[in-house]
Amino acid sequence: MPCQVPAQPRSRIDAAHVLANPAAYADRPTLVHLAQLVCASAKGQALAQTRNEQVRAPCRPRLIVIEGGRT
Numbered sequence: 001m002p003c004q005v006p007a008q009p010r011s012r013i014d015a016a017h018v019l020a021n022p023a024a025y026a027d028r029p030t031l032v033h034l035a036q037l038v039c040a041s042a043k044g045q046a047l048a049q050t051r052n053e054q055v056r057a058p059c060r061p062r063l064i065v066i067e068g069g070r071t
Contacts, residue, residue, distance in 0.1 A: 008042075015039050 015038035018025055022032050 011038050012042050015042075 015035035018032060018035035019039060022035075025032050
């Protein structure tokens, strides 16, 4: 019997679930932020860290999610 693989990785499915109702996760802001990061990475976007406004925009560190696992 062949193994069925979901169309999207579990992290994207869970992130979409969290972002569909972020009010339900208001007590866990880090989880909501991680979900935003996962969805932005899936779209090819990168979230810029804006704490350091003095650094020019192209030089600011960018956050992306690298999906994968151990081999």
